[in-house]
Amino acid sequence: MQVYELLEALVKALSNEAIALRHDLLESVLLASQPFWREMPFRVERPQWVNDYPDLDDALQRMPAERLGALLDDNRALVEWLGDRVAVPGYGADLLDVPALPRETVGSSLRSAWGVPGRKRAQIEAFAAATASLKDPVLEWCAGKGHLGRLFSLTHGVSVTSLEIDAELCRAGEALASRAGASTQAFVVADAFSRDAAKLVSGRHVMALHACGDLHRDLVVAATTQGSAGLAVSPCCYYRLREARYQPFCTSSRLELSRDDLHLAVTETVTAPGRGVRERDRAAQWKLAFVAWRETQTAAGYQTFKPVPSAWLSQPFAEFISRLCEREGFASPPSRALADLLQQGERRFELMMRRSVVRLAFRRLLELWLVCDLAEPLISHGFDVSLGVFCDRKLTPRNLMLRATAPA
Template identity: 40%
Template structure:
């Protein structure tokens, strides 16, 4: 994959169709694009619940449906395609290695380690948690691993795991955001599995002076710790993204348990029920909606709305038919979900734009870079891996 050409193609697609993905259907009763694409809007609103669920779970299938109803968007599926990285064989671990690692996380660790080149230089595990990935690489490649983590409890677990397995793993309890942590990067291959937002971006931002031999980064939570607007890394970036736009790239619950998805559905319906009530009382307008404490959902819809009304300084009438407004919230959620399918069709292209921006940033800072998938979406939607090796040094390669 030619990274810069692919980046420019995706950037052009996103800029040409930003009217479809920038407006949030949660905040706007009917997105402005409905006037430009009336047949598409009608087709979306005609979808039954089963089709909505199927398309939400399978973006590729929705992309086919979307291109049939809006041929101008036929390139979306192609823009979202990313090749898988080649895998290597790893020696099996002792069965005790899996103790205390959730199955999905264990599978992500194995996939990450299998799809990165073998490490010859010392390894730094960035934002290490309990050090599972670093321990796996230490055992697989016979290299010394330094695992950097801020949480003392997780650090203690990492120390225990290293001692039990006999891995050559040293644990440093420190904040990755502190300037002093950068000293650990020099002459290392740096691994970052789902380090959130600025925690992975800081590696790229400082790559020119930090002296790493290689980076293996699977980015996550692009909206966390970002500037407003997002500051890109490569010279050809022209797309302006605010935190709300960055969230589009990660709005997936494909791996969430069923009860979590049901809870999220209720939360959204109740918020939309309150918004409908407020609009009826104060007139329709696009207003910010701050996060709601989880405890506010515990006492039912009416109590939830009364708490919100107090916070938002909304004067409620004496008599409110709460069941009616809750019903309106659920109906509004059904509409929002259908319009969000279009916005979410741009989710992967947006994520790929962000990942390619990181990759090109590393390329411009003196690294040879590859980008590809290290696992299937069903294991984690955040399945893109950036492999970067310093030019003129092959110690990080297999």
């Protein structure tokens, strides 16, 4: 392929060949940029790149909070900003270009929206608008209360099987369906990992809105082994895996990812002031104060610790740190050291927040790589695959959708 053909494939549509190409471009950039995203500033106070790019660190430490917030709110702007300051071959905002999927008007049905919170309703309607051409019969994978299936049943009259493991959600979904008159929707209480669930994929068009980790991965495998008619999936929670390490579908892949790495793909930043954010920040400051104290007690380097019970965070700092020290097997700090530790926690937190910006400039690249990898089994089994965005990021940052139609 000539360079201009490659570029054209990139901007036009992400279908089979373009997905495979994008996968390879993303992988080479992610491999080359590991020093920027592997180390988590919460654990490594001074990531390697700080030594290599002191000006970058300086720019981050001096950046006004509003500018920082604006960059974190806009993945493209963030990648452009970092791309101007680091030398990573191929790194640029065009890697993030994913076309919006064509949308059809879906008769919005008020009845289908009973019991659905506003934002969820908008996500469901956007998902449905991008999948309006899905044909009978439809399987809704990990359906929750089956809001999406109910909308399909009411607006298209198609037969919808909503599969969900939680019997209570199924019962609530059945009640909503019957109240709305969605007579073509039926619920099946089943584990999506079971053989029976995989069999339901056969001959059906499957839709999966926000299916986590192995739930979306197993669906794609089932689609290829059980003869699905096609699917539409918007993945989320990529880190929810049985295995501690990600197993790429692309056998040629050289990217090795742990669960911590996978968390990066879904790390969002809330910068608006508010009680929840202040509490989250304070929790991080206190944990970093504990880390600072621990460093004075052991030379073992950073070690993860179990989640801290939220009740401890509503205690005074002295109580918090002494409980955590007791649990982790360290002596508690003397009371005269507490004020200094708190200050250290606050200082480390500020540093960590600003240095994290560099890591976050790779989150969307990683997410896109994961979704391109997810497409691989479908592509290699001859499905027509397309990858696009089904709604604005403000509605949900998990707005990527993989669509696939089985070979004739």
